[in-house]
Amino acid sequence: xxxxxxxDAALTALVALALFAPLVGLRTDVAPAGGLxxxxxxxxxxxxxxxAFAARLALLAWRGQRRLPTASTAPGWWEAPLRRLGxxxxxxxxxxxxxxxLGAFSWDLGAFAIPAVTGRYELDLGILxxxxxxLGWGLNIVVGLAGLLDLGxxxxxxxxxxxxxxxxxxxxxxxxxxxxxxxxLAAFWGVLLGFPVLRLRGDYLAIVTLAFGEIxxxxxxxxxxxxxxxxxxxGIPRPTFFGLTFSLSGGPGTFAGFFGIEPDPSHxxxxxxxxxxxxxxxxxxxxxxxxxxxxxxxxxxxxxxEIACRALGINITVTKLTAFAIGAMFGGFAGAFFATRQxxxxxxxxxxxxxxxxxxxxxxxxxxxxxxxxVAALVMIGGFELFRDLQEWRMLVxxxxxxxxxxxxxxxxxxxxxxxxxxxxxxxxxxGELVGEGHG
Amino acid sequence: xxxxxxLQQLINGISLGMIYGLIAVGYTxxxxxxxxxxxxHGDIFMIGAFVSLIALLLLxxxxxxxxxxxxxxALPFAMAITALHGWTVERIAYRPLRGSFRLAPLISxxxxxxxxQNYVQVSQxxxxxxxxxxxxxxxxxxxxxxxxxxxxxxxxxxxLTTLCALAALTWLVTRTPLGRAMRACEQDLKMAALLGIxxxxxxxxxxxxGAALAAVAGAMYLLFYGVIDFFIxxxxxxxxxxxxxxxxxxxxxxxxxxxxxxxxIETAWQAYAPQHLTPYKDVAAFSIxxxxxxxxxxxxxxxxxxxxx
Numbered sequence: 001x002x003x004x005x006x007x008d009a010a011l012t013a014l015v016a017l018a019l020f021a022p023l024v025g026l027r028t029d030v031a032p033a034g035g036l037x038x039x040x041x042x043x044x045x046x047x048x049x050x051x052a053f054a055a056r057l058a059l060l061a062w063r064g065q066r067r068l069p070t071a072s073t074a075p076g077w078w079e080a081p082l083r084r085l086g087x088x089x090x091x092x093x094x095x096x097x098x099x100x101x102l103g104a105f106s107w108d109l110g111a112f113a114i115p116a117v118t119g120r121y122e123l124d125l126g127i128l129x130x131x132x133x134x135l136g137w138g139l140n141i142v143v144g145l146a147g148l149l150d151l152g153x154x155x156x157x158x159x160x161x162x163x164x165x166x167x168x169x170x171x172x173x174x175x176x177x178x179x180x181x182x183x184x185l186a187a188f189w190g191v192l193l194g195f196p197v198l199r200l201r202g203d204y205l206a207i208v209t210l211a212f213g214e215i216x217x218x219x220x221x222x223x224x225x226x227x228x229x230x231x232x233x234x235g236i237p238r239p240t241f242f243g244l245t246f247s248l249s250g251g252p253g254t255f256a257g258f259f260g261i262e263p264d265p266s267h268x269x270x271x272x273x274x275x276x277x278x279x280x281x282x283x284x285x286x287x288x289x290x291x292x293x294x295x296x297x298x299x300x301x302x303x304x305x306e307i308a309c310r311a312l313g314i315n316i317t318v319t320k321l322t323a324f325a326i327g328a329m330f331g332g333f334a335g336a337f338f339a340t341r342q343x344x345x346x347x348x349x350x351x352x353x354x355x356x357x358x359x360x361x362x363x364x365x366x367x368x369x370x371x372x373x374x375v376a377a378l379v380m381i382g383g384f385e386l387f388r389d390l391q392e393w394r395m396l397v398x399x400x401x402x403x404x405x406x407x408x409x410x411x412x413x414x415x416x417x418x419x420x421x422x423x424x425x426x427x428x429x430x431x432g433e434l435v436g437e438g439h440g
Numbered sequence: 441x442x443x444x445x446x447l448q449q450l451i452n453g454i455s456l457g458m459i460y461g462l463i464a465v466g467y468t469x470x471x472x473x474x475x476x477x478x479x480x481h482g483d484i485f486m487i488g489a490f491v492s493l494i495a496l497l498l499l500x501x502x503x504x505x506x507x508x509x510x511x512x513x514a515l516p517f518a519m520a521i522t523a524l525h526g527w528t529v530e531r532i533a534y535r536p537l538r539g540s541f542r543l544a545p546l547i548s549x550x551x552x553x554x555x556x557q558n559y560v561q562v563s564q565x566x567x568x569x570x571x572x573x574x575x576x577x578x579x580x581x582x583x584x585x586x587x588x589x590x591x592x593x594x595x596x597x598x599x600l601t602t603l604c605a606l607a608a609l610t611w612l613v614t615r616t617p618l619g620r621a622m623r624a625c626e627q628d629l630k631m632a633a634l635l636g637i638x639x640x641x642x643x644x645x646x647x648x649x650g651a652a653l654a655a656v657a658g659a660m661y662l663l664f665y666g667v668i669d670f671f672i673x674x675x676x677x678x679x680x681x682x683x684x685x686x687x688x689x690x691x692x693x694x695x696x697x698x699x700x701x702x703x704x705i706e707t708a709w710q711a712y713a714p715q716h717l718t719p720y721k722d723v724a725a726f727s728i729x730x731x732x733x734x735x736x737x738x739x740x741x742x743x744x745x746x747x748x749x
Contacts, residue, residue, distance in 0.1 A: 015524065015528065018521060018524050019521070019524060019525060019528060022490075022491050022494050022495070022521055023487070023490060023491070023494070023559070023560065023563050023564065024563045026494050026497075026498065027563065027564055027565065028490075028493060028494060028497060028564055028565070028569050029565065030567060030569075030570075035572065036493075036497055036569060036570070036571065037497070037501070038494065038497050038498060038501060149543055149546070151550075196730060196734045197730075197733070197734070199734070199737065200733055200734075200737070203476065203477045203542075203543075203546050204685075204733055204737075206477070206546060207477060207678075207681060207685075207729065207733075208729065208730050208733055210678070211678065211682075211726035211727075211729050211730055212726075212730070214678070214722070214726055215723050215726050215727070218719070218720060218722055218723050219720075219723070221719070222719040222720060352674070353554070356550055356554060359547070359550075360547070360551075363543070363547050392558055392561050392562050392566070393558075393562060395554060395557075395558040395561075396555060396558035396559055396561075396562055398551075398554060398558075399551045399552065399553070399554030399555030399556075399557075399558060400551070400555050401551070402547065402548070402550065402551025402554065402555075403532065403533045403548050403551040403552055403555060406533075406537060406544050406545075406547050406548035406551065407532075407533065407536045407537060407548065410537060410540045410541065410544040411541075
């Protein structure tokens with residue numbers, strides 16, 4: 001330990017002391033008699049300061065050993081193996097996703113008897129992760145492909161959820177009729193939002209979309225006669241398997257009755273699981289197909305350079321609006337699914353944090369990478385589940401992780417791009433560092 | 441609705457607008473210099489409010505100080521601690537990302553905002569923190585028949601403190617070497633660096649000044665509403681950002697003007713909108729933001745931005 005490093009760490013500790021002493025050391029509590037009093041917690045401050053000191057020393061030691069500066073953008077040693085792994089990851093993940101619900105049942109295959117390995121909890125978690133995968137892929141169209149930073153994506157999720165909730169409870173329309181309607185309505189809102197913000201760029205666009213998301217939420221909270229206000233809408237009909245309900249009675253007209261099997265509550269969960277898996281794969285398929293079409297190429301061109309796009313005669317208005325509309329449509333689908341799965345929607349599910357989580361998934365996954373988004377959703381929502389008991393701490397960790405990922409790996413997990421079109425016909429991955437982004 | 445009511449609302453609107461203006465200055469300075477939206481600035485303001493609250497309680501319980509004396513001591517303390525928060529945030533979350541692609545600092549800032557909010561929620565608890573009025577009473581300024589309009593000491597303090605802070609800022613920006621460096625960085629960061637200005641230090645100090653002003657705003661917010669919680673930074677932050685955009689982002693007088701307009705519009709909405717529409721006062725602020733960006737992207741006092749290829 002050099003004296004300089006020690007001095008630096010001591011300074012860090014001093015700053016940490018000043019930062020933590022008022023907010024951690026003195027906690028404001030409401031006294032039983034009313035009014036506030038301060039509760040002192042100096043031991044926590046001491047721990048935090050010691051941690052800051054140790055962390056700074058460790059950082060300095062680590063930095064001293066490395067030859068490259070921290071801000072280096074050179075590809076690390078992990079990129080090549082990761083890329084090779086990436087080629088395997090997609091089919092592997094898909095196989096696991098498809099086979100997961102089968103583990104919920106015990107199978108009797110003559111010689112073998114496989115017991116049920118996954119329970120209700122795993123399936124529910126799988127549904128949650130897949131919902132976020134779908135939302136991530138939907139937002140990826142707007143942010144990753146078209147380069148339009150959207151901080152209000154949750155608004156379309158909300159539009160989809162409330163569309164289904166209202167249509168199903170007021171008119172009794174079935175899920176399969178409402179699903180496309182929810183998507184269309186969300187797409188309509190996407191165009192409605194997209195139209196006025198066509199001229200905005202980058203972070204201005206981000207703030208306006210954030211404002212839009214908040215406006216939708218405030219409307220949901222306050223328009224009590226339509227949305228039920230903070231109490232939300234309950235009793236939303238469950239989806240049916242082409243008209244067959246998942247009732248436990250097992251009579252005719254139910255899923256179990258029709259197929260002549262024992263009624264089981266896990267049938268509905270498995271059905272919901274495959275439903276969201278199908279929807280997510282649809283999103284993925286559509287975005288992959290669109291990338292090869294002129295429209296998708298226009299999106300990517302728009303992301304790289306809007307001015308060059310205009311110069312080449314690409315219709316910016318149409319390009320941006322379709323990105324908003326298609327992204328919003330998938331958000332609406334996911335929303336309708338969310339409503340039917342929960343059987344209850346309330347504005348609480350559609351806060352800004354939700355938008356931030358979806359955006360974090362897209363960014364962490366490496367914007368524009370389909371597999372990256374799926375992995376990021378798995379890591380993030382799975383990680384969230386792991387920290388479930390920690391309550392408010394997990395949002396703290398989430399915020400810190402978001403900063404840390406940006407600082408350490410601003411291009412996300414999968415930072416390379418495969419060009420959609422090439423001159424020679426040979427595809428090579430391009431490092432994310434080489435492509436511009438976010439000016440659109 | 442009588443004239444006295446209108447005058448009272450005008451006073452409220454100006455006080456609130458001054459608070460928004462103070463926060464907006466922080467947004468506008470940072471945007472002017474490095475062209476990023478410091479999304480965590482609203483939460484820095486919230487931390488300022490909390491530190492002021494803690495300082496006031498500490499002075500009240502420890503030294504028995506109350507009223508103006510406590511406020512006079514608590515304010516510099518809150519400014520110092522909050523400025524340190526601003527500096528740390530810039531150092532940890534933004535500086536490593538300078539020169540990275542454009543969305544990186546914004547996303548890092550969103551993460552920082554979530555981090556700060558939950559940090560205060562964990563360390564201070566999620567419950568709202570009410571405080572007894574620091575300053576009581578006021579002076580009578582007008583009388584309309586039976587109705588009396590009073591200008592409370594709290595309102596006077598808010599307006600005077602804000603004006604002092606803004607005067608100090610103006611002096612700093614226009615008359616000191618640091619201010620000159622800041623203006624140079626705002627015009628052309630690279631050229632300023634070539635001419636020997638320590639741009640990293642200047643940017644750091646911009647964050648420090650912005651955070652100190654946010655702390656003043658936080659203390660004033662505490663006086664104005666008498667109650668704070670860990671979530672106040674989000675909405676106040678978006679409104680202050682709206683103010684900065686409305687006034688023309690990058691322009692200091694514009695930020696204050698925008699803040700005053702937003703404060704007045706919000707108060708007028710609350711006072712005069714039909715009962716069932718009052719909950720939508722935040723929608724009004726958000727809509728102004730969208731409308732300004734669409735129809736007047738440079739704001740009231742801003743310069744048009746020309747993109748060179």
